[in-house]
Amino acid sequence: MKINYLTILSLLFLQILGCKGQPEYLFLPQSMKLDLTPFLFRVYSPSELATLSNSDFNANESGLITSTKFSRYLSNWSNNRPSGVVGNLVLFQIQTSGSSSGRYVFFDGKQTFAYPIANLPDLLTDTRDDGVLSIDGVVPKGKKISDFFAIYGIDPAIDYIVFAQDTSSLANLSSATFAYYSLLYWGFPKERLAILNGSIADLTAASSLFTTPSYTYTNSNRAGSIKNLYRDHTVLQLTIGDLIHAIKNGTTNLEEVDPIPTEGFFIIDGRPNASYTGTVNSTASGSKYANCTSKTNSTFVSNTCVVTYEGRIKSATNLVPTDLYDGTTFQFKSFSQLQTYLNNTGYPTNKQIYVYGEDATKGSLVWFVLHQILGKPTRLYEGGWKQFGALGLRSPSSGSSPSAITQPASYWRTDIVTLSESNTSNADANVPNYLLDISRQFSKTANKLRTEDKGFLRGTSSSAGSGGGGSPTGGGGNACGG
Incomplete structure (x- = not known):
């Protein structure tokens, strides 16, 4: 089929006018019914995906963040969020075993959300066959990532995610780092991923983080697709x-x-x-x-x-x-x-x-x-x-x-x-x-x-179209964040 590049460029120009001032990772085809995958898909290198921390962790806006930065985000997300971020702040408070801290961060249920979670490895790992020997606890299939975003109302095109230990333990910390890795692997931009340095329990005890002993579940009731980011981080x-x-x-x-x-x-x-x-x-x-x-x-x-x-x-x-x-x-x-x-x-x-x-x-x-x-x-x-x-x-x-x-x-x-x-x-x-x-x-x-994961991202694998219970549809709404 012959491609009319002038038409495509004209449509992109119109979208740019409508998305003026938005960050580079809000790819325009989210609000367009065009399959531009062959033209827009970008394969990233390990160096492009790396994050060099500030020597003062307090200055970091993503990657490893401190309670000082996180508290500032929670206090007024609309005004204090990192530059270029237009979506919600979503926190996952991880407790893999043992008793929880019983402390929960304040969130407004409108632009900030928090989820105590005891089974993160179940949600963000899989047992998979690489063609030689199956192994458990590796990065999940695309369907599982899509379901994760649907369950917690996350739009990967605009939202910012923080993983935090509930109580301090190696299991909780390792679970947080692998969750971070899993999302980055699946194309989530590093600029909108973070791990809190320290646990909710310890930071509360040190008066570095203000929390509450009660929790009420709230969901944003929306989700987006990782495919629409047109990013391949599988390297x-x-x-x-x-x-x-x-x-x-x-x-x-x-x-x-x-x-x-x-x-x-x-x-x-x-x-x-x-x-x-x-x-x-x-x-x-x-x-x-x-x-x-x-x-x-x-x-x-x-x-x-x-x-x-x-x-x-x-x-x-x-x-x-x-x-x-x-x-x-x-x-x-x-x-x-x-x-x-x-x-x-x-x-x-x-x-x-x-x-x-x-x-x-x-x-x-x-x-x-x-x-x-x-x-x-x-x-x-x-x-x-x-x-x-x-x-x-x-x-x-x-x-x-x-x-x-x-x-x-x-x-x-x-x-x-x-x-x-x-x-x-x-x-x-x-x-x-x-x-x-x-x-x-x-x-x-x-x-x-x-190979399976690249196919899922590009919509060419046999599992790419399997929606299943609660999986998200569409592109998470307007690509401009509306």
């Missing part, structure tokens, strides 16, 4: 294929892998030192490992069964997560301290960072520090050691389950000297039945997730 996800291809200097026959960055790459292991050195779980035993050999799920549950072997990814350096935050308040350390910890890893300036943790949620905390505080171009290997360490070759003893990898020459075997180091095998009885069929062991791609 944030580092696949195991990308990782192996880079470690082997591009000498693989893997397909659908990203090219090795021209500036080079630097691998950071964001796990505790005992995990990094391969000294944990290697002699694990006890009742919590009961029935591991009968488990045939392709994923394993934390604190039950373990991976095939312990160790670390080849050439990775360790950035210990507990160094990055205060162990009582779970506030991040100062900018200068965080920069020092990164410098101590030997990181060469400007190289692209590949970071991983035990799993996606725990890895996201280190990713957040590197990418959204220190501003370094960083990609997260969501599979983490949970996936990488599962792909070892093992000859099980009688009665034990087979390992995921049974073919020594499998493309995905990771317990070899070119891909991992400091390796220690786990007890056979503690490893679940991961067994991959032969076709998977010699599959040439691990890019299934990103």
